[in-house]
Amino acid sequence: MLRLIEALAERILPAPIHRALMPLAHRIRHRWRRFSGQPIAGVSVLLTNDAGEVLLLRHSYGPNVWGLPGGGLKRAESPEDCARREVREELGIVLCEVKAIGTLEEELSGAPHTAHLIAATTRETPRPDGREVVEARFFAPGALPYALGDVTQRRIEAWRTRA
Known part of the structure; x- marks a missing residue:
């Protein structure tokens, strides 16, 4: 149901209004997950450019930290296709x-x-959608910004050990 509402909001609302509503939607999603306890799955993309730099982004919702691109898996979607x-x-x-x-x-x-x-x-330059993502930049792996979320730190460490 939340995905349907989000999809409609993307098609109907101008980006500034959609962006302003994202923190509320994030809080509702957080509470729903806590209440339902339903298992969920998603992807985190460790995206690098030709220079070996890692792409990090800032969302319009949630904590004000740098994170990784990604999102929730749709039914019958492979993790690679989701990415x-x-x-x-x-x-x-x-x-x-x-x-x-x-x-x-x-x-x-x-x-x-x-x-x-x-x-x-990728060889492309990110163009944040202005709805979910407000900033995206490549960083050298040894010079990542201080303001990384805990989840992002765990995922980068896993990438470093597995890649």
Whole structure:
């Protein structure tokens, strides 16, 4: 139901209004996951450019930290296809090489969560959608910004050990 509402909002609402509503939608989703306890699955994309820099972004909702591109898996969607879709929708980027590198079993918003880690490359410059993503930049792996979320830190460490 939440996905349907989000899809309608993207088609109907101008970007500034959609962006302003994202924090409320995020809080509702967080509470729903905690209440339902239903297992969820998503992808996190470790996206690098030709220089080996890692793409990080800031969302219009949630904590004010740098995160990874990604999102929720749709029914019958492969993690690789989900990664391609999410990066295209949020950043206007077409991925070159896409490779599943593992999963992390964790708890997010009080519900079991399977995070599929996807390594990918691109030669394109990100163009944030202005709805979910407000900023996106490449960083050298040894010079990542201080304000990384805990989830992002765990996923980058897993990528470094598995890739």
